[in-house]
Amino acid sequence: xxxxxxxxxxxxxxxxxxxxxxxxxxxxxxxxxxxxxxxxxxxxxxxxxxxxxxxxxxxxxxxxxxxxxxxxxxxxxxxxxxxxxxxxxxxxxxxxxxxxxxxxxxxxxxxxxxxxxxxxxxxxxxxxxxxxxxxxxxxxxxxxxxxxxxxxxxxxxxxxxxxxxxxxxxxxxxxxxxxxxxxxxxxxxxxxxxxxxxxxxxxxxxxxxxxxxxxxxxxxxxxxxxxxxxxxxxxxxxxxxxxxxxxxxxxxxxxxxxxxxxxxxxxxxxxxxxxxxxxxxxxxxxxxxxxxxxxxxxxxxxxxxxxxxxx
Amino acid sequence: xxxxxxxxxxxxxxxxxxxxxxxxxxxxxxxxxxxxxxxxxxxxxxxxxxxxxxxxxxxxxxxxxxxxxxxxxxxxxxxxxxxxxxxxxxxxxxxxxxxxxxxxxxxxxxxxxxxxxxxxxxxxxxxxxxxxxxxxxxxxxxxxxxxxxxxxxxxxxxxxxxxxxxxxxxxxxxxxxxxxxxxxxxxxxxxxxxxxxxxxxxxxxxxxxxxxxxxxxxxxxxxxxxxxxxxxxxxxxxxxxxxxxxxxxxxxxxxxxxxxxxxxxxxxxxxxxxxxxxxxxxxxxxxxxxxxxxxxxxxxxxxxxxxxxxxxxxxxxxxxxxxxxxxxxxxxxxxxxxxxxxxxxxxxxxxxxxxxxxxxxxxxxxxxxxxxxxxxxxxxxxxxxxxxxxxxxxxxxxxxxxxxxxxxxxxxxxxxxxxxxxxxxxxxxxxxxxxxxxxxxxxxxxxxxxxxxxxxxxxxxxxxxxxxxxxxxxxxxxxxxxxxxxxxxxxxxxxxxxxxxxxxxxxxxxxxxxxxxxxxx
Numbered sequence: 061x062x063x064x065x066x067x068x069x070x071x072x073x074x075x076x077x078x079x080x081x082x083x084x085x086x087x088x089x090x091x092x093x094x095x096x097x098x099x100x101x102x103x104x105x106x107x108x109x110x111x112x113x114x115x116x117x118x119x120x121x122x123x124x125x126x127x128x129x130x131x132x133x134x135x136x137x138x139x140x141x142x143x144x145x146x147x148x149x150x151x152x153x154x155x156x157x158x159x160x161x162x163x164x165x166x167x168x169x170x171x172x173x174x175x176x177x178x179x180x181x182x183x184x185x186x187x188x189x190x191x192x193x194x195x196x197x198x199x200x201x202x203x204x205x206x207x208x209x210x211x212x213x214x215x216x217x218x219x220x221x222x223x224x225x226x227x228x229x230x231x232x233x234x235x236x237x238x239x240x241x242x243x244x245x246x247x248x249x250x251x252x253x254x255x256x257x258x259x260x261x262x263x264x265x266x267x268x269x270x271x272x273x274x275x276x277x278x279x280x281x282x283x284x285x286x287x288x289x290x291x292x293x294x295x296x297x298x299x300x301x302x303x304x305x306x307x308x309x310x311x312x313x314x315x316x317x318x319x320x321x322x323x324x325x326x327x328x329x330x331x332x333x334x335x336x337x338x339x340x341x342x343x344x345x346x347x348x349x350x351x352x353x354x355x356x357x358x359x360x361x362x363x364x365x366x367x368x369x370x371x
Numbered sequence: 372x373x374x375x376x377x378x379x380x381x382x383x384x385x386x387x388x389x390x391x392x393x394x395x396x397x398x399x400x401x402x403x404x405x406x407x408x409x410x411x412x413x414x415x416x417x418x419x420x421x422x423x424x425x426x427x428x429x430x431x432x433x434x435x436x437x438x439x440x441x442x443x444x445x446x447x448x449x450x451x452x453x454x455x456x457x458x459x460x461x462x463x464x465x466x467x468x469x470x471x472x473x474x475x476x477x478x479x480x481x482x483x484x485x486x487x488x489x490x491x492x493x494x495x496x497x498x499x500x501x502x503x504x505x506x507x508x509x510x511x512x513x514x515x516x517x518x519x520x521x522x523x524x525x526x527x528x529x530x531x532x533x534x535x536x537x538x539x540x541x542x543x544x545x546x547x548x549x550x551x552x553x554x555x556x557x558x559x560x561x562x563x564x565x566x567x568x569x570x571x572x573x574x575x576x577x578x579x580x581x582x583x584x585x586x587x588x589x590x591x592x593x594x595x596x597x598x599x600x601x602x603x604x605x606x607x608x609x610x611x612x613x614x615x616x617x618x619x620x621x622x623x624x625x626x627x628x629x630x631x632x633x634x635x636x637x638x639x640x641x642x643x644x645x646x647x648x649x650x651x652x653x654x655x656x657x658x659x660x661x662x663x664x665x666x667x668x669x670x671x672x673x674x675x676x677x678x679x680x681x682x683x684x685x686x687x688x689x690x691x692x693x694x695x696x697x698x699x700x701x702x703x704x705x706x707x708x709x710x711x712x713x714x715x716x717x718x719x720x721x722x723x724x725x726x727x728x729x730x731x732x733x734x735x736x737x738x739x740x741x742x743x744x745x746x747x748x749x750x751x752x753x754x755x756x757x758x759x760x761x762x763x764x765x766x767x768x769x770x771x772x773x774x775x776x777x778x779x780x781x782x783x784x785x786x787x788x789x790x791x792x793x794x795x796x797x798x799x800x801x802x803x804x805x806x807x808x809x810x811x812x813x814x815x816x817x818x819x820x821x822x823x824x825x826x827x828x829x830x831x832x833x834x835x836x837x838x839x840x841x842x843x844x845x846x847x848x849x850x851x852x853x854x855x856x857x858x859x860x861x862x863x864x865x866x867x868x869x870x871x872x873x874x875x876x877x878x879x880x881x882x883x884x885x886x887x888x889x890x891x892x
Contacts, residue, residue: 092775098505099411099422100789103512103804104814108771142413142582143503143563208613215621223617224609226407226584276750313778315584323583326773327411 062244068352079341080334084127088120093328097141105181114140117250127334136325138332138339141324146331150317150339154302156226157309157316160235167240168247168297173290175244176251180286181278183256198245207238207311226315233259235312239305243297250293254286261285299344301337382787399590400892401603403624405615409608413582416566417546418492418506423653423792426546426881427628428606431588432474433571437540441878442889445652445703445796447540451479451550451572460535460834461516465543467526472593475551476578481522486553488520488530499561504834512804513547515831519789535834541795574599574886576724600890610622619644619868626883627868631746632689638868646866648877649692653792653863655745657755659855660817663734663785670729671764672855675736675786676715678722678762684754685861688747696862698851700843703796706836709844714859715852722762736766738786739777748788751860778790778815790863798843803827806856818856823849 094110095102108259111117115126130137136147179191201209214234215223222231258264267277297304306318317336324332406691408424417429430441437891438450452465471479494501502510511517514536522597523529530539541547555570568577574596575588578593586606590599607624609615610798612631616638619627629637635646659672666672681695697712740752759766766786771777777787793801805811826842826849833839850856867877874891 077481089835090776091773095775096773097412100778101805101811102505103508104809105512106505106508109508113504141411208611208617211614211617211621215623216395216617219621221622222623222836224614225607310610311614313584313607313614315581319583319610328773328775 061296065349068349072342072349075345076341079126079337080128080131083334083337084124084330087328087330087333088123091328092116092261093140093330096327097329108140110140122266127330131338136335139324139329139332141327141329141332146335149320149332150335153315153317153320156314157302157305157318158227158292159232160239160305160308160316161316163232163236164239164243165297165301167236168243169294171240172244172247172252175282176248176290177286179248180252180255188252190251194243195248195252198241199249201242203238203242203307204311206241207234207308210234210237211311216278224311226314231312233316235305235308235314238311246338247290247293247297251286251290254289255282258282258285284292288355291351291354291358295347295354298350299347300340302343303340385602393521399600399602401605402601402626402885403605403607404484404626404628405607405609405618405624406628407610407612407615408609409580409584409586409606410582414566415577415580415586416502416506416562416569418502418510419566421547423881427883428586429546429549430573430882431575431604431885432573432577433546433551433569434573435544435546435548436467436550437544439544439795439882441880441882441884442876443877445701447544447795450544451484455540458529460594461518461532463530463539463543464523465528465530467528469526469571471595472591473555473572474570474591475552476554476593477552477554479550479552479572480526481528483553484528484550485520485522486556487550488517488548491551491556492547498563500556500559502562504836510547512809513545514542528873534832536795536832537794537834537836537839538799540830541797541800545794561888562615566707575601575604578603591856597887599885600887601885616824616868619870622693625870626670630866630868632692632864632866634864635690635692643871644868645871646868647875648866649864649879650862651792651865651878651880652696652703652794653790654696654699655751655788655790655860655863656699656857657786657860658789658817659786659810660784661819661854661856662782662816663736664782665731665734666785668731669727669854671731671736673766673852674722674729674731674762675759675766676851676855676858677718677725678713678758678764679754679755679858679860680684680717680758681714681861682717682749687754688750689861689864692866693861693864696859698847699791699857699859700798700803701793701796701862704793704798705796707797707840707843708848709840712844712847717758719758719762726763731763733763734783736764737769737783738766738801739769739771739784740788741771741773741777744789745788752788753861763777772788778817780816784817789857798846799831802846803831807831820849820854820856823854823856831867866875 094107094116098110102197115123118174127137138144139146139149144151179188182188211223211234214221221233225231241359264277264281267281271361303315303321306321309316309318310322320332406427409428410420410425411422412420413807414420417425434450436450436452438448440446440448447829451468451471453468454466456464456466465480467484473479473526490498493507517535520530521529521531532539536816549571552570556565559565567580572593574594576591578589579587585608588604592598596728610617612634614625616634618624620641630646638644638646659666661667662798685691685693685695695714698714700708702708738752741748743749756766791801791805807813808824823846826846829842830839865881869875872892876889
């Protein structure tokens with residue numbers, strides 16, 4: 061187990077290093093932060109002063125080395141646009157994003173998984189077709205379009221909910237719905253296909269032939285086996301809690317991490333982008349690690365395999 | 372204990388008196404304005420935020436000594452200075468207005484003015500509040516000849532320039548020349564703190580600023596120009612145009628800014644809403660890199676300028692609400708406006724003749740374009756390429772992501788989009804910093820013309836108005852005809868969707884004025 065965790069952690073660290081390096085190279089080679097932050101009409105001497113102040117005249121490899129060594133000292137740098145520490149900027153946006161993505165995640169799981177199970181258990185029925193129709197519609201409509209559609213109906217036509225901003229809990233309803241509907245649709249489809257595959261397995265036939273009641277067979281044999289692919293998708297959703305609302309935050313003027321990322325990338329505000337990427341990558345890697353551990357808990361065969369390999 | 376009780380009683384009676392005062396005043400509305408962006412740099416200090424979006428917000432909380440008639444003819448008028456007098460070509464005396472109170476409650480003094488053009492602008496040895504170097508550089512460019520500011524007496528300040536400058540009054544009307552409380556400035560810990568809550572004299576004070584989300588302004592009831600008509604103004608950042616329009620339609624905002632021309636009909640479909648605004652002091656143009664192998668020949672550049680159907684662009688993409696100006700200039704330049712000047716005529720025959728003369732054989736000419744950074748930028752580029760093709764020019768659009776990629780110095784840099792605006796009524800406010808010897812095109816090695824450079828310097832320093840006018844005529848002839856540096860496409864327009872029952876006039880700039888003189892509901 062220790063070796064397993066050690067390997068996973070080493071791989072996670074390597075992933076983080078690669079993410080940071082890749083982002084640095086792409087961002088630094090595709091735009092000059094001085095020109096983007098100061099605007100195209102800024103006087104040349106202002107651009108020059110900005111470049112000098114932030115060390116942008118140094119060779120790129122020196123800037124990279126400086127940035128990387130600073131990370132190991134726990135210094136994630138300062139925003140060139142804002143002058144404040146990048147970590148401070150990002151940290152103050154995290155609660156806003158989680159205020160959308162956590163309820164949306166609950167909605168995805170609470171709606172998507174039961175709908176998928178129900179559809180699989182009533183395969184080819186009207187309910188199955190209706191669930192799948194909604195699911196296909198839910199995940200094929202881009203969140204940008206869905207968001208505007210909800211605004212048009214609930215804010216403009218009915219006047220029930222606000223269309224944008226972050227003044228009260230009511231302002232979160234439409235963005236949460238936008239995020240939740242798409243995710244629930246994805247989960248419903250995955251859960252349904254995982255359940256259908258499991259329901260056709262020989263061990264299900266055996267259990268039923270032995271006289272195990274249908275609902276018990278489903279609960280004891282089908283659900284745990286179908287959970288593995290579903291857990292993988294949920295893990296991915298947990299991993300994208302921080303950066304999964306980029307488009308929705310823009311549509312609903314929600315000042316979260318996603319909006320900050322868009323602005324920071326557009327301005328090549330490197331420290332902020334790197335800080336967000338580190339945070340997102342860490343969340344993603346942690347979620348993957350948890351999913352890996354859950355596999356073992358869910359499937360005794362995997363535990364046995366691991367023991368066999370170790371012993 | 373008895374003292375405490377008396378104080379409590381006094382406090383309570385004071386509190387009881389407050390509602391009576393409020394009853395005496397009519398209730399004021401609060402408004403929300405949906406904007407695409409509040410501030411590019413997350414700063415409310417215009418020394419740092421030199422942008423169109425910054426121009427929209429600053430006028431509510433800060434004011435310069437010399438004001439501009441934004442909703443009128445853009446002429447200069449008294450602001451925090453009631454009068455100004457030329458002592459000589461380099462010196463200007465300004466009389467300060469009495470009874471101007473800052474948002475921190477202090478009265479404006481000559482010391483505040485000296486501070487605003489002193490430590491606030493240039494910094495002070497060892498101060499933690501010094502502006503960042505790029506802000507100082509912007510100030511230096513805006514006041515290139517600044518020598519010192521003197522306090523003549525309690526109500527008079529004197530600007531002294533190193534060099535003669537007939538445009539000093541105009542420069543003092545710019546957004547970065549606003550006056551701020553020296554005491555409030557010296558009370559903050561650092562410049563970043565100041566730049567997020569500057570203390571000025573405008574009709575509204577900064578109450579709260581959350582970068583990338585909203586800016587909340589509150590009425591400054593001691594405003595020298597009279598009680599502000601609004602209790603609160605909230606600028607809310609809504610990046611998507613569809614979402615801004617939806618907010619207006621749902622009644623969540625009273626104003627929706629940056630409405631593209633093709634959405635005007637959509638906004639006005641609702642009888643409660645209208646779109647206001649129109650031409651602003653900004654021109655859209657194409658700028659040429661004369662180092663490009665094909666464009667090195669001015670005949671090719673001239674052919675490009677003659678094969679642009681500007682009227683079609685204005686009608687098709689701006690619904691006729693923009694216009695083709697008289698070259699890179701505006702009527703509010705006054706005596707410096709060259710009335711009989713025109714942009715090159717749309718004449719494909721002449722363009723073909725010039726190309727034959729240039730021995731042009733269809734070599735590709737790259738045209739770097741951003742994805743609608745400017746309103747209707749991509750469709751404009753597509754129309755241009757089509758008429759250029761008709762003239763025989765092989766122009767190829769190359770989409771780029773940002774300005775850095777647009778301006779990247781490579782052998783294939785040839786054509787790019789740009790816009791030039793004028794912040795006060797003289798060509799000095801737009802051309803030297805863009806095309807003069809220290810200008811962007813020059814230092815970027817995009818376009819250089821020695822005669823133009825000399826004339827540009829003369830335009831900045833000469834006090835002989837006839838000579839300045841002759842210089843400007845010649846500069847236009849060089850840069851728009853003989854050795855084209857740019858060619859103007861059209862004057863830009865800016866549109867704001869609003870509630871029809873609010874009587875409010877849009878400015879001929881991005882500036883928004885919410886003083887009592889421009890409000891009625």
